[in-house]
Amino acid sequence: MRRHADFAALERSHGIVLPGAADYITPQVAMDCNIAFDAQPALVTVGNSGIPAYLTNYVDPALVRVLVTPMKAAEMIGEAQKGDWITDTATFQVLESTGETSAYGDYSENGSAGVNFNFVQRQSFHYQTMTQWGERELERAGLARIGYAAELNVSAALVLNKFQNKTYFYGVDGLLNYGLLNDPSLSAALQPGPKAYGSAAHGPWVTAGVVTATPNEIVTDVTSMFYALVSQSGQNVEMGTPFTLAMSGLSEVAMTATNSFNVNVADILRKIFPNITIKTAPEYSTSAGELVQLFVNSIDGQDFGTCAFTEKMRAHTVVPAVSSWKQKKSQGTWGAIIKMPLAMTQMLGV
Numbered sequence: 001m002r003r004h005a006d007f008a009a010l011e012r013s014h015g016i017v018l019p020g021a022a023d024y025i026t027p028q029v030a031m032d033c034n035i036a037f038d039a040q041p042a043l044v045t046v047g048n049s050g051i052p053a054y055l056t057n058y059v060d061p062a063l064v065r066v067l068v069t070p071m072k073a074a075e076m077i078g079e080a081q082k083g084d085w086i087t088d089t090a091t092f093q094v095l096e097s098t099g100e101t102s103a104y105g106d107y108s109e110n111g112s113a114g115v116n117f118n119f120v121q122r123q124s125f126h127y128q129t130m131t132q133w134g135e136r137e138l139e140r141a142g143l144a145r146i147g148y149a150a151e152l153n154v155s156a157a158l159v160l161n162k163f164q165n166k167t168y169f170y171g172v173d174g175l176l177n178y179g180l181l182n183d184p185s186l187s188a189a190l191q192p193g194p195k196a197y198g199s200a201a202h203g204p205w206v207t208a209g210v211v212t213a214t215p216n217e218i219v220t221d222v223t224s225m226f227y228a229l230v231s232q233s234g235q236n237v238e239m240g241t242p243f244t245l246a247m248s249g250l251s252e253v254a255m256t257a258t259n260s261f262n263v264n265v266a267d268i269l270r271k272i273f274p275n276i277t278i279k280t281a282p283e284y285s286t287s288a289g290e291l292v293q294l295f296v297n298s299i300d301g302q303d304f305g306t307c308a309f310t311e312k313m314r315a316h317t318v319v320p321a322v323s324s325w326k327q328k329k330s331q332g333t334w335g336a337i338i339k340m341p342l343a344m345t346q347m348l349g350v
Contacts, residue, residue, distance in 0.1 A: 035178060061145050066125060072281035073168030073180060076246055077295075077336065079307040085332055087124060087310055092337065094118040112163035123175040124310050124332050128296040132326035133157050150327075159315065160331045168307040169283040169334040178335050180246075180305075181283060181291070187232060189291070189348035192221050204290060205254035205350045215259040219268055221347060226273070226344040233299070237343070242275040242297040248284035251292060251350055288348060295344035304343045308334035 002257065009255040012018040026138035082090050095117055102110030133154040141148035176182065194230040195203040195213050205221075215219075220246065230237050255266040269276055284291045295304050310332030318327045338344070 059121040059144060063146070067203040068162065069282045071164050071165035073283075073336070074307050076180065076244065076279055076281065077297075077305050077307060078303070079309070081310070081312070082308045082334055082337070083124070083310050085126065085134045085311045085314055085330070089123065090122045090308075090334060092120045092122070092339070094120055097139075100105070113221065121176055122308075122334050122337060123172075123177050124170040124334055125167065125175055126176055126310065126330060127160070127331040128328055129156050129159050130326060130328055133322060134288055134324040136323070142260045145168055153329075154211060160313065160329060163310065164331060166283075166314075167335050168334070169281070169335040170282065171331070177333070178338070180336045180338075181286075183336065183338045183341065185338060187228070187341070187345055190224060190228060190347045192347060192350050193217060193224060202349065204249060205257075205312075207291075209253070211254050211302055213257070215257045215265045215268060217262075218254050218257060218265050220274070221292075221350060222269060222270070223292065224346045225292070225347055229294060229296070229343070232345065233296070233342045236299050237296055239273055240275060241299075243273055243277065244293075244295055244297060245269070245276055245278045245295040246284060246295070247278070248282060248290055249280045250285055251290045252278065252280050254350075286348070290350045291348050292350050293344055293345060293346040296340075299340060299343060302339065304340050308337050310334070 002022070004021075006024075007018055007021055010018070095115060097113070098116050099113035100111055101187060104110065131149075133149050133152060138148050166179065167179060169179040169181050172183060192202045192204070195217055203212060203216055226239075227235075227245075228298040233281070255269075256264050258264045266278065269278075284293070297304060314330045314332060316330065318325055
């Protein structure tokens with residue numbers, strides 16, 4: 001077959017070489033020669049018009065942490081270390097001056113001055129928790145951008161501190177270890193004054209989320225606590241003394257109640273007691289009712305009390321296993337050391 005001239009022209013003009021090509025096949029020639037074309041074959045795979053759903057899923061790298069109740073005991077009266085993790089008993093020295101005078105005489109030797117000592121003891125309580133993690137679970141958590149081992153440490157610290165906070169309020173049963181709410185040296189709780197509204201004559205400040213006591217009634221309850229504090233402290237307390245008024249967040253709602261002059265209870269209290277501070281903690285909502293405590297921060301430079309611990313966090317040795325690790329973490333507590341019980345008064349059922 002003679003080669004079509006177009007192929008030679010393409011080689012000369014454009015450098016396009018089609019070796020073995022001789023001529024074109026026109027559609028008519030194809031029809032006349034009955035040239036066959038392959039039919040479209042059937043699908044081998046399953047018919048699909050989408051993609052895997054996980055490819056359209058977005059994983060937010062920010063971790064949303066579940067809220068826990070706040071830990072406020074150390075904020076109430078401060079916190080300090082006493083001893084260390086091998087200390088079982090702490091002794092606190094209480095000193096009282098004694099003496100008497102006599103009429104003066106040149107040759108008289110009457111009168112005397114002395115000192116009386118008491119040694120008050122508290123017992124520590126040590127507690128622990130464990131963390132453990134494996135190679136595979138560490139890698140799997142890493143796919144979600146979660147630092148699993150680090151998060152375990154955060155969780156361990158939270159568990160230990162939650163228990164520490166609880167001992168600061170309640171101490172440890174069976175030991176000479178007490179808290180802010182149950183120290184046996186504290187005076188008995190007062191009863192709220194009569195209320196004009198509500199079902200009980202000595203009803204609470206807040207009922208079902210509504211302030212049912214008047215501002216004057218609330219202020220009267222607080223001033224009653226102040227009177228008891230002045231009396232039991234031997235009048236070492238006055239209105240300008242720095243105070244802390246501790247209550248639950250539910251009772252704090254009562255501080256928003258306003259009188260006819262549009263002045264709320266919190267402002268009235270600050271006007272009466274210029275150095276008062278209001279603090280809240282969930283533990284003041286008790287099974288017996290809402291509790292409020294009024295205490296002096298310090299008298300003559302001596303603190304009312306302090307929350308105390310032996311060690312705040314001891315991270316023990318990381319122990320490796322075949323394909324995992326584990327670690328113990330421990331702490332110790334003395335509860336709340338109340339140095340001057342006479343500097344606190346409380347009221348239950350507000």
